[in-house]
Amino acid sequence: MEDKDIIQEAARTIFMEAKAVESLLTTVDMEKVAEVVRRIGDGTGKVVIAGCGTSAMAAKKGVHSLNCIERPAVFLTPSDAVHGGLGVLQKEDILILVSKGGGTEELVQMIPACKAKGATLAAITENEESEIGKMADICIKVKTGQEPCRFNMLATASTLCVISVFDAICISLMQYTNYTKEQFAVIHPKGAVGDRLLGKVKEI
Template identity: 70%
Template structure:
């Protein structure tokens, strides 16, 4: 494989992943997405997110983004969960299980405790008829046409699609909760973003006079 072939493969992957993200808006049930935003935005408790393998990476990104807009979230490691970690889950909470196939054993075994505690169960999966899909109070189907890898196995485009969903949820939550620039400055004082916020250098485009995010 020469340099030209490598470049071609890199470009192909980026194009296919971009296509997968672009197609998400057309296949996602937007009513359910809006329901998830309202559920998180109005819930008294926290959001507990769990996943295995690559889905765990998407789950961790979702947790970080939710915390960035002050929707308290934690990542629950599946193996720790069944050894006492499920104690973090409360009846006021939302448990989000992310599983591509929807039958991941380590996640399915968390469902009984969720039911016993009275928390809301949300599934994010390609298969709505899977164990997680059928058990969930709210199931969001996130499915891509194919993965870029030649075997259509390595979870790449599908993982980015899940991350994109939660990015969209978090940005919608900023609107739903009327999240302000001033609030963001308190929890993000460092880095380039912190410098812009604290230094009052952030552009006012997209914000009203009170600092709330404006709608279209």
């Protein structure tokens, strides 16, 4: 495989992923996104997010971003959840299950406890008719066409789309809660971002 072929494949991947994210503007129900934003912004509890495999990676990014804007969030490992870890979920919390197909067994097993506790259940999945999709109080459908992978199996474009939806929720929450730069500076004092927020000048 020559360099030009590698470059072409890399460019094709980036193009397909960019188009997949762009398609969210016409495929995602923004009213449901707004409902999640309102529930998190108006609520007194935390956000608990769970997913398996690549969905777990997207879920962890969502958790980190929420914490960065002071909306307390935790990632709940599905295998630990059904062995007592579900004790972290309380009535005032929101549980978000991330599952591409919507039938991930490890996540389905978490639903009865969520319902019994009276917590809000949200789902991010491409299949609204799946068990997770139908059981959720709020189901945000995130469906991607073809993955860049030649087998259409490696979750890449679809994962970026889920992350993009989490980003949309977080940025909207910043506006909804009037989150300030001063608040951000308190919890992010280090690194280049911390330097900018605190008005530091690096000496070289």
